[in-house]
Amino acid sequence: MLPEEFRRFGHEVVDWIAGYLQHPERYPVLPKVSPGDVIDALPPQGPENGEPMEQILADFQKLIVPAMTHWNHPGFMAYFANTSPGPGILGEMLAAALNGNGMLWKTSPAVTELEQVTLGWLRDWMGLPSDWFGMIHDTASTSTMHALIAAREAADPDVHSYGGWGTSKNLIVYTSEQSHSSVEKGAIAIGIGQENVRRIPVDAEFRMRPDALEQMLRRDCDESRHPMCVVATVGTTSTTSVDPVPAIADIAKRYGMWLHVDAAYAGSAMICPEFRWAFEGCDRADSLVVNPHKWLFTPMDLSVFYTRRPDVLRRAFSLVPEYLRTDDGSRAANMMDFGVPLGRRFRALKLWFIFRYYGREALADMIRKHVAWAQELAAMIDADPDFERSAPTPFSAVCFRYRGSDEQNALLLERVNASGEVFLSHTVLCGKTVLHLAIGNMATTRAHVMRAWELIRQHADFSS
Amino acid sequence: MLPEEFRRFGHEVVDWIAGYLQHPERYPVLPKVSPGDVIDALPPQGPENGEPMEQILADFQKLIVPAMTHWNHPGFMAYFANTSPGPGILGEMLAAALNGNGMLWKTSPAVTELEQVTLGWLRDWMGLPSDWFGMIHDTASTSTMHALIAAREAADPDVHSYGGWGTSKNLIVYTSEQSHSSVEKGAIAIGIGQENVRRIPVDAEFRMRPDALEQMLRRDCDESRHPMCVVATVGTTSTTSVDPVPAIADIAKRYGMWLHVDAAYAGSAMICPEFRWAFEGCDRADSLVVNPHKWLFTPMDLSVFYTRRPDVLRRAFSLVPEYLRTDDGSRAANMMDFGVPLGRRFRALKLWFIFRYYGREALADMIRKHVAWAQELAAMIDADPDFERSAPTPFSAVCFRYRGSDEQNALLLERVNASGEVFLSHTVLCGKTVLHLAIGNMATTRAHVMRAWELIRQHADFSS
Numbered sequence: 008m009l010p011e012e013f014r015r016f017g018h019e020v021v022d023w024i025a026g027y028l029q030h031p032e033r034y035p036v037l038p039k040v041s042p043g044d045v046i047d048a049l050p051p052q053g054p055e056n057g058e059p060m061e062q063i064l065a066d067f068q069k070l071i072v073p074a075m076t077h078w079n080h081p082g083f084m085a086y087f088a089n090t091s092p093g094p095g096i097l098g099e100m101l102a103a104a105l106n107g108n109g110m111l112w113k114t115s116p117a118v119t120e121l122e123q124v125t126l127g128w129l130r131d132w133m134g135l136p137s138d139w140f141g142m143i144h145d146t147a148s149t150s151t152m153h154a155l156i157a158a159r160e161a162a163d164p165d166v167h168s169y170g171g172w173g174t175s176k177n178l179i180v181y182t183s184e185q186s187h188s189s190v191e192k193g194a195i196a197i198g199i200g201q202e203n204v205r206r207i208p209v210d211a212e213f214r215m216r217p218d219a220l221e222q223m224l225r226r227d228c229d230e231s232r233h234p235m236c237v238v239a240t241v242g243t244t245s246t247t248s249v250d251p252v253p254a255i256a257d258i259a260k261r262y263g264m265w266l267h268v269d270a271a272y273a274g275s276a277m278i279c280p281e282f283r284w285a286f287e288g289c290d291r292a293d294s295l296v297v298n299p300h301k302w303l304f305t306p307m308d309l310s311v312f313y314t315r316r317p318d319v320l321r322r323a324f325s326l327v328p329e330y331l332r333t334d335d336g337s338r339a340a341n342m343m344d345f346g347v348p349l350g351r352r353f354r355a356l357k358l359w360f361i362f363r364y365y366g367r368e369a370l371a372d373m374i375r376k377h378v379a380w381a382q383e384l385a386a387m388i389d390a391d392p393d394f395e396r397s398a399p400t401p402f403s404a405v406c407f408r409y410r411g412s413d414e415q416n417a418l419l420l421e422r423v424n425a426s427g428e429v430f431l432s433h434t435v436l437c438g439k440t441v442l443h444l445a446i447g448n449m450a451t452t453r454a455h456v457m458r459a460w461e462l463i464r465q466h467a468d469f470s471s
Numbered sequence: 472m473l474p475e476e477f478r479r480f481g482h483e484v485v486d487w488i489a490g491y492l493q494h495p496e497r498y499p500v501l502p503k504v505s506p507g508d509v510i511d512a513l514p515p516q517g518p519e520n521g522e523p524m525e526q527i528l529a530d531f532q533k534l535i536v537p538a539m540t541h542w543n544h545p546g547f548m549a550y551f552a553n554t555s556p557g558p559g560i561l562g563e564m565l566a567a568a569l570n571g572n573g574m575l576w577k578t579s580p581a582v583t584e585l586e587q588v589t590l591g592w593l594r595d596w597m598g599l600p601s602d603w604f605g606m607i608h609d610t611a612s613t614s615t616m617h618a619l620i621a622a623r624e625a626a627d628p629d630v631h632s633y634g635g636w637g638t639s640k641n642l643i644v645y646t647s648e649q650s651h652s653s654v655e656k657g658a659i660a661i662g663i664g665q666e667n668v669r670r671i672p673v674d675a676e677f678r679m680r681p682d683a684l685e686q687m688l689r690r691d692c693d694e695s696r697h698p699m700c701v702v703a704t705v706g707t708t709s710t711t712s713v714d715p716v717p718a719i720a721d722i723a724k725r726y727g728m729w730l731h732v733d734a735a736y737a738g739s740a741m742i743c744p745e746f747r748w749a750f751e752g753c754d755r756a757d758s759l760v761v762n763p764h765k766w767l768f769t770p771m772d773l774s775v776f777y778t779r780r781p782d783v784l785r786r787a788f789s790l791v792p793e794y795l796r797t798d799d800g801s802r803a804a805n806m807m808d809f810g811v812p813l814g815r816r817f818r819a820l821k822l823w824f825i826f827r828y829y830g831r832e833a834l835a836d837m838i839r840k841h842v843a844w845a846q847e848l849a850a851m852i853d854a855d856p857d858f859e860r861s862a863p864t865p866f867s868a869v870c871f872r873y874r875g876s877d878e879q880n881a882l883l884l885e886r887v888n889a890s891g892e893v894f895l896s897h898t899v900l901c902g903k904t905v906l907h908l909a910i911g912n913m914a915t916t917r918a919h920v921m922r923a924w925e926l927i928r929q930h931a932d933f934s935s
Contacts, residue, residue: 025477366522
């Protein structure tokens with residue numbers, strides 16, 4: 008494609024995006040498609056010869072856009088919402104054009120160093136210790152897997168050489184019943200095994216019980232197993248509960264375990280000093296993950312992994328073949344030494360654009376508003392005799408249910424989501440089906456939250 | 472950022488990109504920066520308040536662009552070159568704007584299904600069996616790690632539950648001395664252990680020796696170890712040698728091992744029927760990785776992992792918590808069930824744009840030209856008494872050296888790279904330092920290759 012042709016279609020695409028961002032409610036949040044619709048609409052064989060860009064863009068609008076779940080829709084309140092704001096898109100455009108690969112410092116100094124700078128800014132904004140090392144991964148699942156590998160390296164360096172088979176230690180990972188499935192998945196992936204992940208019971212507010220953790224640890228130690236890592240969560244996936252990190256940090260220290268904190272969602276709120284209570288004790292963690300692509304208004308994908316022990320991470324992952332050997336001195340970080348992926352695209356660019364365009368205060372203010380609206384909704388739910396809240400609401404996610412059967416709640420969810428105006432998700436708490444409404448998109452306003460509540464109440468009519 | 476402001480800066484950025492693509496040689500391939508330059512040029516604290524986009528874009532041009540290694544430069548011939556063509560950038564722009572997350576079918580049907588469609592096209596173009604399942608990962612290192620996890624699941628399902636510690640099998644991975652470091656790194660990551668990776672000797676053309684593989688296997692079996700996986704390479708990193716996959720497939724079958732093929736680089740060339748000899752036997756593999764972000768003109772990142780055994784992959788990775796449970800029927804693939812990362816950005820969009828804009832024939836033709844120029848250069852090296860070729864040249868990478876000392880070759884590399892016109896890398900073959908020149912960028916022409924050779928000869932003057 009000649010630069011002039013790129014210019015022409017680039018302008019067209021920018022105009023399309025501007026129109027799309029102008030009317031984020033033009034499309035229903037959840038698309039009206041069935042499994043296989045997109046596959047069936049496309050040819051089974053790829054084209055032998057090129058096609059005009061006009062045709063491709065027309066097909067994009069006709070076939071792809073209507074089959075998207077619109078995460079940009081202000082009514083997207085399922086799971087945790089995300090946002091792709093203008094400065095983030097501009098950053099991704101330039102990152103795609105430069106196409107740098109930061110595997111080594113030498114293969115793109117700016118990719119490596121801007122990552123260090125932006126993650127340093129974020130670390131300070133969140134109040135984490137200033138000597139922590141940060142790196143970008145695609146998702147929190149990958150970040151947590153890296154935390155587990157570092158924890159394993161610290162607990163038993165023999166695994167690096169001889170594998171799980173070669174160790175005399177039955178390594179155990181501890182996390183709460185409410186923690187994200189990525190902890191178990193990571194433990195399976197790295198060869199710790201699902202049965203060696205202890206799901207610690209939670210209290211009435213869905214927080215890990217330190218007494219139960221300690222009890223489990225004692226039993227494991229008595230039976231000659233070896234505690235490797237405890238994963239605490241600040242903002243769990245279902246209810247955004249906050250594990251008691253200070254008490255967990257005490258226990259981790261006593262048992263010589265790695266402490267990893269999953270703050271994928273709520274970590275972003277730490278840029279507001281008033282929510283910093285939730286990070287109490289996190290300065291004593293060995294590693295922590297926060298996802299700017301969740302609640303810090305950054306396009307997918309961008310998960311940040313911090314550790315105060317980069318030496319362990321490096322020991323776990325450094326493996327330099329001759330063809331990748333460089334000698335650029337100690338200030339030149341080679342990011343490939345700290346993780347599994349070798350290639351690294353220029354993700355820090357969008358983060359830099361977003362941090363600078365908005366500044367900390369404006370970003371914090373958006374998060375504050377989301378929390379305030381969630382509190383307001385929580386109060387309205389509490390005041391409605393037909394509904395009940397199912398968990399505390401420390402941040403911007405509200406868990407609640409219609410005072411009825413699980414079937415009625417499932418039907419309610421289906422009806423509300425079918426409206427196309429809003430998309431909620433569900434979870435199960437204390438054995439009951441519960442609706443989960445999380446505010447997190449920059450385009451969401453108080454009115455959208457009120458409208459969601461209106462729809463929920465309207466559809467909660469099971470009389471017929 | 473209001474849509475109108477995005478429109479304005481979007482147009483500005485598109486114009487900048489068009490200008491950048493028009494003059495890819497405006498900047499030296501390797502930047503003239505020292506470690507720490509970018510860090511020192513930026514404030515240690517992030518901004519409290521927002522800054523105008525003009526200022527951010529000005530800083531991008533002033534501080535970031537000159538500190539990039541320009542992978543777009545047609546003189547980039549180090550490692551394996553890559554390309555970010557116009558249709559790919561347009562695809563990334565739209566993917567960033569839509570910001571879809573394909574973790575579940577429901578969370579973005581188009582993300583899930585377009586991935587299946589485009590990977591089906593590519594699979595057929597490469598002549599792989601039509602029932603293979605494909606999925607996109609960030610990099611080949613991640614793809615290969617997933618292959619090893621699937622292989623482990625097939626060899627010993629107990630590891631899933633009880634970890635390496637709980638298995639009675641000492642699992643072993645086999646790969647050649649010339650295979651990529653990601654095989655070892657993956658084996659370390661998943662708890663197999665570095666000492667349980669056998670580096671099989673190669674023949675004079677740097678191909679795995681099946682007799683040596685078999686010998687090693689016999690010894691391991693005699694000593695009660697358990698063969699888990701063999702990783703063959705089609706296009707090794709140093710010399711692009713092709714392991715004898717048919718013989719390796721026979722052995723894998725005999726020993727009941729998973730066969731993974733690393734075709735990260737050379738796989739792209741399989742869209743040209745005349746290079747298909749290199750894929751002989753690959754239809755018998757259990758999994759295979761190819762990186763369109765290497766030689767198929769696709770922006771970073773996009774690695775494709777194929778397997779004929781998606782059931783094993785799914786068994787290894789499926790773990791569905793309540794909050795991610797959906798019921799959309801069997802045609803709705805939930806990609807989170809097949810790997811570690813949960814979030815999945817819309818990478819297939821750029822691939823679709825590229826495949827359609829160019830068509831197979833034009834893509835194949837570019838690869839053909841790259842190979843032809845590499846052959847031409849190889850012949851010129853062979854004809855020059857001061858130089859010698861260090862390996863066969865089956866594809867577009869040429870390994871060669873000045874007939875002198877290792878120090879002279881290292882100095883030659885340094886001088887050539889300092890020109891700013893070209894960037895080569897090095898490797899070590901048979902104990903000697905060797906230069907590695909790989910042609911792979913769409914903007915590279917025959918003239919650039921000839922100019923590189925001219926520079927190499929000019930700088931190979933060690934008389935003073």
